[in-house]
């Protein structure tokens with residue numbers, strides 16, 4: 001993919017998401033996103049669980065693992081990998097750029 005095919009969208013400020021917490025963000029043209037702060041590192045995934053229509057931002061986050069509030073499936077927010085059933089489909093993750101207190105995602109066109 002060429003650099004010209006990449007689009008950067010600002011998601012939120014780093015100060016909007018406390019350590020160990022998550023924030024749901026809705027941007028035009030994208031599914032709802034979840035921004036996670038794991039020990040000062042920011043990760044962005046889809047907010048909707050791959051098992052059902054749950055907002056992962058409403059789940060518990062511990063050590064980079066988010067537990068879905070509906071059926072307690074879990075994902076590693078750093079990789080999107082499934083950690084616990086009943087989830088079986090990985091969570092979509094986004095390339096994150098943090099600059100000057102701003103969290104952005106880099107998207108392919």
Ligand code: FES
Pocket residue numbers: 049050051052053054068069070071072073074086087
């Ligand atoms: S909806 Fe998330 S585990 Fe079922």
